[in-house]
Amino acid sequence: MKLHLSAPSDNLLKSAIEITGSKSETNRLLLLQALFSNINIDNLSNSDDAQVMAKGLKIADGEVDIHHAGTAMRFLTSYFASQEQKNVVLTGSKRMQERPIKVLVDALRSLGAKIEYVKNEGYPPLRITGTAITSSKVSLPANISSQYISSLLLIAPSLKNGLEVELIGKITSVPYINMTLALLNGVGIETEFTENIIRVKPKAKVEKANLVVESDWSAASYFYSIAALSKVGSEIKLSAYKKNSLQGDSILSEIYKEFGVETEFLKNQIVLKKVNKVVEKKVAFALENAPDIAQTIAVTCLGLNVDCHLTGLHTLPIKETDRLAAMKTELEKLGGKVALTNESLNLTASENLIPNVAIDTYNDHRMAMAFAPIALKINLGINESEVVSKSYPDFWKDMKAIGMEVREI
Numbered sequence: 001m002k003l004h005l006s007a008p009s010d011n012l013l014k015s016a017i018e019i020t021g022s023k024s025e026t027n028r029l030l031l032l033q034a035l036f037s038n039i040n041i042d043n044l045s046n047s048d049d050a051q052v053m054a055k056g057l058k059i060a061d062g063e064v065d066i067h068h069a070g071t072a073m074r075f076l077t078s079y080f081a082s083q084e085q086k087n088v089v090l091t092g093s094k095r096m097q098e099r100p101i102k103v104l105v106d107a108l109r110s111l112g113a114k115i116e117y118v119k120n121e122g123y124p125p126l127r128i129t130g131t132a133i134t135s136s137k138v139s140l141p142a143n144i145s146s147q148y149i150s151s152l153l154l155i156a157p158s159l160k161n162g163l164e165v166e167l168i169g170k171i172t173s174v175p176y177i178n179m180t181l182a183l184l185n186g187v188g189i190e191t192e193f194t195e196n197i198i199r200v201k202p203k204a205k206v207e208k209a210n211l212v213v214e215s216d217w218s219a220a221s222y223f224y225s226i227a228a229l230s231k232v233g234s235e236i237k238l239s240a241y242k243k244n245s246l247q248g249d250s251i252l253s254e255i256y257k258e259f260g261v262e263t264e265f266l267k268n269q270i271v272l273k274k275v276n277k278v279v280e281k282k283v284a285f286a287l288e289n290a291p292d293i294a295q296t297i298a299v300t301c302l303g304l305n306v307d308c309h310l311t312g313l314h315t316l317p318i319k320e321t322d323r324l325a326a327m328k329t330e331l332e333k334l335g336g337k338v339a340l341t342n343e344s345l346n347l348t349a350s351e352n353l354i355p356n357v358a359i360d361t362y363n364d365h366r367m368a369m370a371f372a373p374i375a376l377k378i379n380l381g382i383n384e385s386e387v388v389s390k391s392y393p394d395f396w397k398d399m400k401a402i403g404m405e406v407r408e409i
């Protein structure tokens with residue numbers, strides 16, 4: 001479905017939105033709940049990725065299709081591999097069949113798992129025959145995706161002898177690994193992370209636990225961008241968030257100060273306040289710890305006519321689409337100039353944005369959501385807008401709630 005977006009005439013926004021739970025926390029906790037039944041979870045993500053994860057965990061044999069969900073693909077690979085009695089073919093969308101999984105399969109096979117490639121070596125679909133894993137030491141490259149590491153850590157407490165994971169090379173997306181460990185600790189599982197070694201102790205049973213998922217900070221990024229592009233005096237309240245987040249994308253509250261947005265932390269709400277105009281002409285951010293907000297920041301910069309240099313983006317080419325290439329194409333359609341390396345994006349902004357362009361979304365929820373805020377500067381179209389359901393099904397409803405005009409065309 002194609003949407004046409006435009007902004008309220010005064011660009012002044014005042015509103016309060018409740019955002020769905022973090023999909024990263026949700027998919028970890030769903031897996032832990034499948035391993036340890038007395039865990040209760042509140043504020044679960046309503047995203048497609050969480051739905052396919054929940055559904056997948058219940059299947060014992062036959063095909064499990066996780067569509068576009070990277071976390072579900074990676075987390076369920078370890079889960080099925082370590083569950084005796086389970087015998088599945090784990091598959092996903094066409095794009096998922098192009099997202100590499102060899103690092104994780106090699107690691108699991110070295111622990112004794114029985115996994116075969118159904119089509120192409122190194123990529124889903126996978127035929128997995130569950131088996132009792134008793135080996136307890138594994139090493140794997142850490143610079144491609146942290147999801148492979150989180151996947152092993154999540155099943156680690158259920159293995160007879162726990163697990164020691166050696167990380168080789170530079171570790172990418174570290175906050176996501178820390179999130180996994182914090183959630184394990186939250187249900188009483190002992191872990192240790194020193195330098196490049198992570199140890200997780202085995203645990204047969206956990207105490208009854210009631211856990212509340214914090215709302216999704218990557219989803220909050222689009223409201224940060226809207227606040228940055230709105231008129232001074234705008235205020236957007238978002239819930240339910242906290243100051244000591246497990247989500248690395250909470251770095252937004254620091255980053256967006258550069259764009260005139262202050263964050264006030266209330267009890268379980270954040271208030272984004274556009275307090276001053278932006279004077280910078282150029283900004284630079286290293287995003288290896290927060291890869292999912294790169295698109296949001298690039299579009300904010302284009303909208304504010306601020307040049308930006310974003311680095312640490314080496315994981316972006318293997319996400320829902322090649323996000324570096326997609327961003328170059330779409331930012332340039334709007335009048336920016338983009339230079340890429342395999343891990344960076346350099347945007348030269350433009351005073352004259354090109355209006356009424358239709359943004360292509362490449363089956364990537366974040367392409368749709370990251371470009372939407374620029375409607376505060378120029379009218380634009382979003383093609384295949386339904387992609388947002390991967391992480392944030394209510395996105396367009398919430399855009400309307402804050403006063404944006406969202407119209408089907």
Ligand SMILES: O=C(O)C1=C[C@@H](OP(=O)(O)O)[C@@H](O)[C@H](O)C1
Nearest residue numbers: 024071145146147173176291315
């Ligand atoms: O563990 C997670 O929940 C995630 C880790 C990150 O992936 P990489 O580690 O592949 O960068 C992130 O981009 C993804 O959206 C969610």
Ligand SMILES: C=C(OP(=O)(O)O)C(=O)O
Nearest residue numbers: 068069070071292319320
């Ligand atoms: C990269 C993402 O998700 P995944 O890797 O879990 O598909 C994302 O949500 O931006």
